[in-house]
Amino acid sequence: MAPLSKWCVVSNTPLPDLAALSVHTGTGVLHVYHRGPEGADLPADPPFTLDVGTLLAEPAGAGDDLTASTVRVEPDAVVVRVSGLNENPVHYAVNRMRGLFAYFTDLFLAPLVLPALGLPVELTGTAVGHACGTLLRGVNRLPHSSVHRTRYDDGHWRTETGDLHDPLRDFREPHRTDPHAAGEAQLDALTAEIERIDRSTPAGTGYATLLSGGIDSGTVTYLAATSGLSVTPYSVGTPWGDELADAAELCAELGIGLEAVHLTEDDIIASIPEAVRWLGMTEPEVVEVALTATSVQRLGAVPAGRPLLTGYGSDLINAGLYRPFAHHHELVDQVLSAVDRTRRTNELSGRMPLAYGTGVHHPFWSWPVMRVALETAPECKVREGREKYHLRTAMGRRVSEPVAWRKKIAVHHGGGLQDGVTRRLEKETGSTDREPVYRACFAELLGRSARGELEPADPQDLFERALGRLRFR
Known part of the structure; x- marks a missing residue:
């Protein structure tokens, strides 16, 4: 069975490249793009809460579980709660000059999201670090044990953040x-x-x-x-x-x-x-x-x-x-x-x-x-x-x-x-450093995502093209 990626995006601007790939819901000031499991539709009107791990709408009052990250959509606000375990990430990008933002649950949506925010799609020059948590400039992975609320107030969008208790401290x-x-x-x-x-x-x-x-x-x-x-x-x-x-x-x-x-x-x-x-x-x-x-x-x-x-x-x-x-x-x-x-x-x-x-x-x-x-x-x-x-x-x-x-x-x-794996990749590249190979795969996947190809097709061809990026850079 071929994979079909599942995800959700909440933004304060239309994201036309996602419209054909998902179900689009609007609240007046927010746009929600959702592609969840088959038959898992979002409620027609906010407020509703989405479990990031399952991409299913949660019943009222759910979402307090330590291990569950959630996205709550209200008529004029989005509230993201990141769990203490944080195994299912939520990413955030913002163009502060234009007042545009997006929260999204799949990093490889970035080439379809960032241009609509007026932001470039650029790889960082170093391995992923704890500061932003991703390999893309301007895209941050929200940290564990935190709450982020972006609210429309008097013609402006305001974001407030807070820390939750980190369970590992106990x-x-x-x-x-x-x-x-x-x-x-x-x-x-x-x-x-x-x-x-x-x-x-x-x-x-x-x-x-x-x-x-x-x-x-x-x-x-x-x-x-x-x-x-x-x-x-x-x-x-x-x-x-x-x-x-x-x-x-x-x-x-x-x-x-x-x-x-x-x-x-x-x-x-x-x-x-x-x-x-x-x-x-x-x-x-x-x-x-x-x-x-x-x-x-x-x-x-x-x-x-x-x-x-x-x-x-x-x-x-x-x-x-x-x-x-x-x-x-x-x-x-x-x-x-x-x-x-x-x-x-x-x-x-x-x-x-x-x-x-x-x-x-x-x-x-x-x-x-x-x-x-x-x-x-x-x-x-x-x-x-x-x-x-x-x-x-x-x-x-x-x-x-x-x-x-x-x-x-x-x-x-x-x-x-x-x-x-190290020996095989050394034969292919002449080096025991595997990170450049994996980064080349990331770049190839990112380029395909920009064309709306969100799932890896023909993995052997994809791998060969990634190696080609290394040979001809």
């Missing part, structure tokens, strides 16, 4: 100090989250999990299966390594089959432009972390209509490299810094699943599970030379010792896949 002194108890508490929270997901899904739905040989996806698969969900695990093999045998070991214990997904080198390389498209980022590690999931989605490895549960996010909240001489507070800072960085990278956003119309859930990245993990002292997480010690201890009472305690060599992050 976890400088984690109080869970017993590894087994902390692990059990996290399993309880994960089970509750998986059951919540199942309650929101039509009865009889079959699920998929993305299963490696590690404890994270293994835990999600185990809890889903033992909670009564119909689960089919999928495990990915690449030319640079796989964990199929390790994944099959857990499946044998659970009495369920394993589906192997074999990705070729060309499959993975051809997924680079699409990973850049949905991330809106070109940071090499971020792009490469996304390549496995992007390939699985792009190639339709998991049947449509089967929601996917992943173990993504656990590395951030539960782990940390084993550092025998590290100070307690240094390890706490390491976890909080990892979470903070991830809420700026879009690697757990819902943009790609929305475009494909598929359900993807990251149970570890739900706030109840994160809270338990962040309340857990690092000495529980890293002990006796092993990371995720608390989670392994709890799972060790449910699965065999090899499944709970094996060391994981991930194919989706670092290790084999990252090295393999």
